[in-house]
Amino acid sequence: MNNPFLQIDNPAAWGPGSFEMAFPLVNALGIQPGMRVLEVGAGSGQIAATLAKHWRVSVVALEPWSDGIEIHTNAKLLSVENQVLAMRLKAQSLPFPNDCFDAVISIGAFEMIEDDRPITLAEMVRVVKPGGRVGIAEPMCLPAPIPDEIAELDNQTGGSFQRCFRTVAWNCNLFRQYQLKVIDSEYFSQARQWWLEYREKHLMSQTDHAPEQELILRDEGRWISLGMVVGEK
Template sequence: MPDRLPNRPDDPAGRTPADDALAARLTLPRYPRSAAYDARWTIENQMGPHALWLLEWLAGALGPDVLRPGARVLDLGCGRAMTSVFLAREYDVRVTAADLWTEPGDNARRIAGAGVADRVLPVRAEAHDLPFGEETFDAIVSVDAYQYFGTDDLYLPTLTRLLKPGGTVGVVVPALREEIDGTEPPEHLEPFWEPAFWCFHSPAWWRRHWTRSGAVSVTAADWQPDGWRDWLLWCDVVAEESGDDFHVRMSRESARMLRADEGRTLGFARVVGRRR
């Protein structure tokens, strides 16, 4: 079965009522660029929260001078390259799509299918061993990945060496509204909590963490208003529409957690800094 293309189909003959209903459900006014992408394509290629929504929110804090046509961008932890395709198509930048767990050949097929093979290069890379020279990129972005490696005090100074002077790094991560005191999660989250969740931190924590590094001037570190509601909507849709049993199970469990929390603790933070 051929891969679905990212474009939302314009030909009524190519759409079903179910396609239209799904597209309507996932069309949110605050993400106008993401709304142009085929909903089933995003479901087939997801690896967590809706990456295009999160990237579109991040782009609003980066500014047009960062994602300017022709800029060189590292998409760190790109997963199945949806965000890399989005960056190339929406902003006409040149993207290096780096991920450890997704085969570069698989991403190359998706990238070619999206018509951006001339602007996106897929590579396999581990975040602590990036095979790029210093001052290679104008910008580095990371969506739903940076929390797994970026809490290390020494990581950001090493990463920003890949940026040109004055270059920008911007990330979106699952986050805590406020830091959790002690060693136990809130009682209502105990049935769902995993040790890996301790890599989630508040926007204030990320601002302090990046400022202390001395590597960047922090220009944004904020909480996404109602981000948990978007996350919950996406989990419900994936649980209903995905053909992957693993993603269905994970989405259902995440939805249960988010309903129990109701935005009291969990959501998303974006953090942006400019290389000193």
Template sequence: MDAIFSRDLFSRDLFSREYVHANMMGPNALLLAEEVCASLALKPGMRVLDLGCGTGLTSMYLASQFGVEVVAMDLWIAAADNAQRFEEKGMSQQITPLNMDVADLPHQKPFPENSFDALLNIDSYHYFGASSSFFDSHLAPVIKPGGRVAIVVPGLKTPFNQGVPPELAPFWQPEINFFTVDWWRQLWQQSAFLQIDMCTESECCEQAWLEWLACDNPYAIRDRDMMKAENGRWFNFTKMTGSINK
């Protein structure tokens, strides 16, 4: 359980073990972001949309690690709450919090088209993006030509060919859009604007889940029985990087 906290990122004052545990909203988004951002080639001064940023952990990671400007956008977490977190960490000049539904992009215009050099989404795309038209309709317009895209989404190692397995049935909800790497790849390949560089299984799924289950968030406590039943058989994360061609 200590692996991630031995890295340089967590030896600084920015993220203590206690701080990360207090602000997690699911499997450790920092681990997932660190892994996928290694393929993004982010540079200081770039403008990045951190979509579904939650409590802003990944936004602060982006700003501190790469020196980029971040718009931290989330539907459920109040912008004022994230603004306070960013202020406390001395990052209010680098990160702009925004409370907004991604389905309102680009029709509502808090920023113009072609605003961002990159987009990052960790562990929320399955809630809203599991249709072939979503990316091109709502996200591609706000990313610059040549802009970079990184998405990490929870899913399945193999399909549920016989329906939801009995061991997972007590925990399953209709809105859980868990699919395989191949399913997500085929979905994103339908985009007219997204050129995929990589779409494969994340290497840190187990660790990200373990760190979530170790915290005392009520949702993490609830998930412990599900993950015990899953027992490493079904779940993974799909990580995808690509660029915008328009």
């Protein structure tokens, strides 16, 4: 199968590499037709809709910063409005019974939960079925100290990158702490390219993101990256 996430009309990414990372993550999760999938941090809903259409699954799409209208609109555009349910919920406390999803997916969202990642992962593990998989793909940092000038630029915008970004190894260790067997983990080799494309397409027109734009440009792949971790319950 070609990557259907790269064929989305008018893509509205909420972060770098969202659609590029989706395909390898979905494959690593082993998603099959008929599955029930939970997406944590659904953004515009385009990933949920594409997943529902091309893998023939049902998706519960959680997005705490959205009323769900955009998610359902994008699902309707692909004629999968009956397969995608948008819910305005935070993942730290999920209103679902144990073992009720076949897979849990999060793209560009888990890192934004910051210090609540452990409690959130515990909930993600609780609701996935035994043998089911939990996977994240998102901005991560490389296992090296953050360069001083990059830290300075990040501090100008509140230090969000330093608060949110963790290494692949850190996330693997967290998965193992919550009894997930790590079956796939990696940094994406095209991470810098995807960061630069995100900067050009989504940040260049926003003057309040000037320090972030400069950070992405000057980092040169020394610290910021994109990674994936998949674990099995």
